[in-house]
Amino acid sequence: MRGGVTMNAQRLERSLRTGLRVLRAGLRGWGGVGAMAAVCALAVAFALLLPLTQPRGVGSAGTGGQGVAVGIQASAAAACRNPQDQSPEPSSLDGRTIEEIKSRADRRLVVGVDQNSYRWGYRDPNGGRSAELEGFDIDLVHRIAQDILGDKDAVKFKAIPTNQRIPALKDGRVDMIVRTMTITCDRLKDVSFSAPYFLTGQQVLAPKSSTIKGYDKTLDGKRICSAKGSTALEKLKADKAAKKPAVATADIDKTVPSQLDCLVRLQLGQVDAVVTDGALAASQAAQDPTVELKGNTFTTDYYGVAVKKGANDLAAQVNRILEQYRQDGDWQKSYDTWLSPTLGSESESAKPPVPRYK
Amino acid sequence: MGEVTVTSTSSAAPPTPGSPGGPGASGASGASTASGLPAIPSQGGRGPVPDVPQPPRRTAFAEGVDQLRAAATTEPGRLRIIGALLAVLVVAFGAVTAWQMTDRSSAADDVLHNSQPLSSAAADIYSSLADANTAASSGFLAGGDETATSRDRYQRDIRNAADKLSAAATNSAPGSESATTIARLNKLLSEYTGYIERARANNRLGFPVGGSYLRLANDTMQTRMLPQAEKLYAKENQRLRSDYADATSYPWAAIGLGVAVLGALVWAQRRNYQRTNRVLNHGLVAATATATVVLLWLVAGQSFARSGLGESYDHGIRSLNVLHDARIASLKARGNENLTLVARGAETVKLSDGDVVDTYDNNFRTEMTALGKGLTEAERLADDQPGKAPVATAVGGMEEWQKRHKEARAEYESGDFQQALARVIGDKGDKPTGECFDSVDTALKTAIGHEQTEFAQAAANGLDAMTGLPVGAAGLAVLGAAGAVLGIGRRLSEYR
Numbered sequence: 001m002r003g004g005v006t007m008n009a010q011r012l013e014r015s016l017r018t019g020l021r022v023l024r025a026g027l028r029g030w031g032g033v034g035a036m037a038a039v040c041a042l043a044v045a046f047a048l049l050l051p052l053t054q055p056r057g058v059g060s061a062g063t064g065g066q067g068v069a070v071g072i073q074a075s076a077a078a079a080c081r082n083p084q085d086q087s088p089e090p091s092s093l094d095g096r097t098i099e100e101i102k103s104r105a106d107r108r109l110v111v112g113v114d115q116n117s118y119r120w121g122y123r124d125p126n127g128g129r130s131a132e133l134e135g136f137d138i139d140l141v142h143r144i145a146q147d148i149l150g151d152k153d154a155v156k157f158k159a160i161p162t163n164q165r166i167p168a169l170k171d172g173r174v175d176m177i178v179r180t181m182t183i184t185c186d187r188l189k190d191v192s193f194s195a196p197y198f199l200t201g202q203q204v205l206a207p208k209s210s211t212i213k214g215y216d217k218t219l220d221g222k223r224i225c226s227a228k229g230s231t232a233l234e235k236l237k238a239d240k241a242a243k244k245p246a247v248a249t250a251d252i253d254k255t256v257p258s259q260l261d262c263l264v265r266l267q268l269g270q271v272d273a274v275v276t277d278g279a280l281a282a283s284q285a286a287q288d289p290t291v292e293l294k295g296n297t298f299t300t301d302y303y304g305v306a307v308k309k310g311a312n313d314l315a316a317q318v319n320r321i322l323e324q325y326r327q328d329g330d331w332q333k334s335y336d337t338w339l340s341p342t343l344g345s346e347s348e349s350a351k352p353p354v355p356r357y358k
Numbered sequence: 359m360g361e362v363t364v365t366s367t368s369s370a371a372p373p374t375p376g377s378p379g380g381p382g383a384s385g386a387s388g389a390s391t392a393s394g395l396p397a398i399p400s401q402g403g404r405g406p407v408p409d410v411p412q413p414p415r416r417t418a419f420a421e422g423v424d425q426l427r428a429a430a431t432t433e434p435g436r437l438r439i440i441g442a443l444l445a446v447l448v449v450a451f452g453a454v455t456a457w458q459m460t461d462r463s464s465a466a467d468d469v470l471h472n473s474q475p476l477s478s479a480a481a482d483i484y485s486s487l488a489d490a491n492t493a494a495s496s497g498f499l500a501g502g503d504e505t506a507t508s509r510d511r512y513q514r515d516i517r518n519a520a521d522k523l524s525a526a527a528t529n530s531a532p533g534s535e536s537a538t539t540i541a542r543l544n545k546l547l548s549e550y551t552g553y554i555e556r557a558r559a560n561n562r563l564g565f566p567v568g569g570s571y572l573r574l575a576n577d578t579m580q581t582r583m584l585p586q587a588e589k590l591y592a593k594e595n596q597r598l599r600s601d602y603a604d605a606t607s608y609p610w611a612a613i614g615l616g617v618a619v620l621g622a623l624v625w626a627q628r629r630n631y632q633r634t635n636r637v638l639n640h641g642l643v644a645a646t647a648t649a650t651v652v653l654l655w656l657v658a659g660q661s662f663a664r665s666g667l668g669e670s671y672d673h674g675i676r677s678l679n680v681l682h683d684a685r686i687a688s689l690k691a692r693g694n695e696n697l698t699l700v701a702r703g704a705e706t707v708k709l710s711d712g713d714v715v716d717t718y719d720n721n722f723r724t725e726m727t728a729l730g731k732g733l734t735e736a737e738r739l740a741d742d743q744p745g746k747a748p749v750a751t752a753v754g755g756m757e758e759w760q761k762r763h764k765e766a767r768a769e770y771e772s773g774d775f776q777q778a779l780a781r782v783i784g785d786k787g788d789k790p791t792g793e794c795f796d797s798v799d800t801a802l803k804t805a806i807g808h809e810q811t812e813f814a815q816a817a818a819n820g821l822d823a824m825t826g827l828p829v830g831a832a833g834l835a836v837l838g839a840a841g842a843v844l845g846i847g848r849r850l851s852e853y854r
Binding site: 110115116117118122123124125126127128130131133155156157158159160161163164167257258260261263264267284287288 | 498560564566568569570571574705706
């Protein structure tokens with residue numbers, strides 16, 4: 001996987017051949033117009049595949065995916081290269097945002113979380129009246145509340161739908177979002193992020209008995225489930241448009257409102273595989289012993305704590321807290337409690353990502 | 359008592375007033391044999407032209423027409439024809455009346471004993487399904503170990519829906535639209551219960567995927583099953599309405615024929631009077647009397663039936679439809695209220711004004727609006743105190759529900775999930791919205807029961823108004839026809 005230069009060269013060659021075939025076919029039928037289209041297709045193929053022939057950067061685990069992601073992101077925000085490295089240096093100084101929080105009558109941190117992500121943020125339905133939210137994200141929230149307000153329970157948890165994470169921050173309905181939120185260039189336009197606190201990537205989930213081995217040819221002709229508006233779906237669409245072998249013939253139209261619904265479809269046999277963040281795929285696998293993660297992650301994503309755009313004091317403060325959280329081993333403890341059983345201790349996610357600040 | 363005034367018929371027909379020598383009481387005095395021709399051969403006016411040798415035989419029909427034409431030239435012949443026509447008319451009147459009223463009476467009977475119960479059963483299927491969905495979500499919210507109440511309620515609803523579905527299947531014609539709908543519902547029902555059981559099992563294990571199953575089940579119910587159930591309900595209601603239309607349509611053919619019969623009888627008597635100067639012919643009078651009775655009975659019976667059935671429709675069916683719709687709206691609202699807490703923002707919907715809101719909370723509001731409208735309409739339609747009272751209770755319950763829902767929603771928004779949960783499915787002390795829902799539901803069930811009784815009474819009254827009419831009309835018509843025949847025969851015998 002890693003020494004991918006030769007492999008990538010082969011792939012380039014293959015796509016060149018495909019391109020030529022297209023060119024020939026086009027010339028036969030449609031003359032000039034077809035030729036133009038074929039040339040365009042070829043140009044796109046080059047633009048997308050060129051980065052692959054260069055040596056990979058640090059910490060990237062996937063193969064082909066990264067190149068496309070970079071390509072897409074480059075066109076979306078030319079200036080933004082590594083969105084996870086845009087957070088301010090850690091600081092324990094209280095700025096305007098933190099002072100506002102501390103001076104509240106209801107002295108609590110308002111945090112948007114997910115309440116349906118097993119092991120990340122969920123409520124045990126059998127916990128009775130005292131059932132609290134729990135999970136990896138929730139541990140982090142308690143830690144932040146502890147360090148900023150001196151009370152780990154000084155938190156008001158709000159269930160925020162996936163597509164409401166940014167609007168909720170913008171409208172000031174929440175102080176921060178800790179909800180398996182990937183740091184992306186697009187999102188950086190609307191909100192600020194802390195340094196990354198978790199490394200993950202898109203991954204395939206399928207039944208243990210399935211012939212699917214990962215994000216590769218074994219997905220040929222399979223039905224793949226992803227959540228509406230998710231990074232996974234965008235990636236699938238881009239790869240399908242680029243005729244990547246993994247999804248060229250796969251059916252990617254099976255979308256659902258929430259990623260967990262994919263597990264339902266998988267259990268009902270309505271889809272053959274699920275593509276979502278590895279972290280969330282692991283959360284699904286934890287609820288069904290007959291499914292498992294297949295292959296490695298094929299993109300690199302970082303989760304960050306999102307705050308209102310420009311709330312740099314809060315971001316810096318969170319970065320400081322994260323620094324300590326990693327150092328005193330609490331990050332690891334939380335990982336071992338919630339995620340190790342499904343992600344394992346060998347996973348690239350098993351260690352906290354090393355932050356780089358702006 | 360007068361003499362036989364022979365109105366010389368226009369044509370050159372030989373006037374042949376039969377010899378008066380009959381045993382007639384008065385004896386037609388000196389029948390002036392106008393022309394010199396003796397009344398020799400044409401006894402009974404049968405043999406048409408005696409002297410002329412018969413031409414080769416023609417078709418029976420042509421011969422019959424000729425015979426008839428020849429008969430019409432003699433008075434006894436005419437009387438025979440008139441008598442026969444009168445008898446046929448009276449009998450036809452009776453027959454048409456019996457036939458049309460049998461139709462209407464059976465349509466009215468269908469309204470009372472067939473289509474209304476079927477429509478009611480369809481409404482039951484609809485509400486049982488909606489209720490099962492609500493009970494399932496309430497039980498789910500309570501945790502993996504759901505309460506016995508919600509489990510029982512769910513099971514009863516599913517059983518009830520299944521029973522009613524199989525009954526409806528028996529009552530529907532194979533291949534009909536209703537049969538297809540029922541078959542589809544049956545299939546979906548097993549799918550639905552499967553999802554619910556999966557949701558329960560996962561909930562017991564503490565897996566959030568249980569919530570996803572519940573949402574899938576809810577989606578199956580709300581977007582696939584309830585529309586089918588609604589279709590079935592609408593179909594049965596349509597049948598009910600068409601039975602109503604059949605039962606209350608005026609029997610114009612019978613009425614028209616009745617008027618024609620009376621006219622013919624009057625004409626025959628007037629003719630009789632003009633020819634014999636005798637005012638009353640007992641037979642014809644009796645025929646007239648029976649025909650009049652049948653006609654009056656027909657019009658009066660049908661009018662009473664119409665008013666009874668009309669009342670059963672206005673005060674029963676319309677109220678029932680509105681109440682059923684309101685009940686479904688309240689059940690859906692409750693289901694959505696529960697789902698809001700199960701889904702916790704898993705699904706959103708974009709409103710026309712661009713706002714993105716929780717799908718289930720949005721559905722809740724839509725259904726509550728429908729419930730409000732339905733209850734206002736039901737209040738307007740309720741025509742007596744026992745009908746108004748439960749609707750008023752339901753309105754009160756709904757207002758309280760909305761108030762409490764707002765409070766529960768505020769708890770939820772402020773992040774206190776447990777408190778919000780308590781305000782929705784908690785104990786009495788928590789003042790949960792569930793209490794209000796129960797009161798609305800109970801009140802609506804009472805109101806539906808009341809309107810059902812109202813309907814049955816009014817419809818039975820309507821049906822009673824038609825009782826005996828078909829048989830009576832037929833019997834009287836036979837009598838009337840006999841009277842007409844006897845009356846004419848009496849007159850005819852004067853010619854023998």
